[in-house]
Amino acid sequence: MLKMTPLNQTHRDMNAKMVDFGGWDMPLHYGSQLDEHHKVRQDAGMFDVSHMLPVDIKGDNVRGFLRRLVANNVDKLTLPGKALYSCMLTPQGGIIDDLIIYFLSETWFRIVVNAGTADKDVAWMLKQRDELAPSLEITPRRDLAMVAVQGPNARTKVWQVIPGSQAATEELKLFQSAVVNQYFIARTGYTGEDGFEIILPAADAPSFWKALHAAGVAPAGLGARDTLRLEAGMNLYGQDMDETKNPLESGLAWTVDLKSERDFIGKQALLDTAVTQQLVGLVLVDRGVLRSHQQVVGQHDGAEYQGEITSGGFSPTMNQSIALARLPVQIAVGDEVNVVVRDKKLRAKVVKYPFVRNGKVLV
């Protein structure tokens, strides 16, 4: 039996093509994935991301617990409402999940984790809690829904739909949030466009979704979500990283604080391990489509090397194929590599990603 979000029937009523996404019955598209992609880049689209899980951590000194639990430094969170992207690591430095932490008060932090990893994440948090801070309360919030409204016009549309939200959120910077009645509104996203991610009571989700639709926000499925995040150069857990990879070889060194004295789980392993691989961007020069798991081959200083595409696809904004690939650290931006596609070797160029941000092609 597939799990369903509070918007399941709403998607079906809008003729969504539903797919099994890690055990969740989710919309892939509502007709055309390409149209939905362009709508988000050019106007406003909305995604049901209620399969992701908000986890509330409450009690005395939540901050102290999180200093140990995650690789980024929660001491960067000084202003209530501020958000932080981080990895949660195994003692070996492998990525258990990537997540966003919202600082609401010194006694209440909210962490949003991925759907596919939610159970193991919560189990890991509880295990660490029992050892480090047994008085803290950790509560998975399956009673909440989550809708991402993304695109250059997304915020304006949300302001039209939620009374009083404009005054409360128009001054928010990226990675800041505010609470407006039953809505938790954060200026975050997974598309490379401006917009909000909104957490709300499950029962309110269908009417909220319909009101956004009436305001001209296009429903967008997981298909468009994947091409948008790939263009934006954002990692997907399970593809671009997992427990066998650490953040330093996954393009996420910027999220790891190795400078402070703070000792977080996985830190020692990261300090002890030489980084031999990196995530790079690829733009396909020949015709074709890059896909995850295709082999990348090339020569560097006369020696053969191999790598692998971790996420690949067709970029609707660039009208050509792009990918994230894990390659040896010696390979540099501007190098040409070959990707094995069926019986051919296609040429691709190594680029610095993101590929697209705020509607503009950057590579």
Next chain:
Amino acid sequence: MSVPTNLKYSKSHEWVKSEADGTVTVGITHHAQELLGDMVFVELPEVGRELKQKEECAVAESVKAAADVYSPISGEVIAVNSPLVDEPGKINEDAFSAWLFKLKTKQCC
């Protein structure tokens, strides 16, 4: 869109149309494009290539996946629908008009 009645279909979701001059035209079905989603890349066989029945001869890729196209019948490729290469979305618009290639065949169908 109406499904034409004068076509034959392969198990691998190609359609085949017998032309008056004895040649056959091949494309992928409406159902196949619906399963694949928005098409973004098409690779067609070379004109002059001799194909055996069930031989892989073209590729149709969507936002979601790559699909091999098999020749439903043996024959020589006498024409390909080259404009499709720049506009693969034509397959989504009307799969039965967006033919891929034409064959000259010896067997009767």
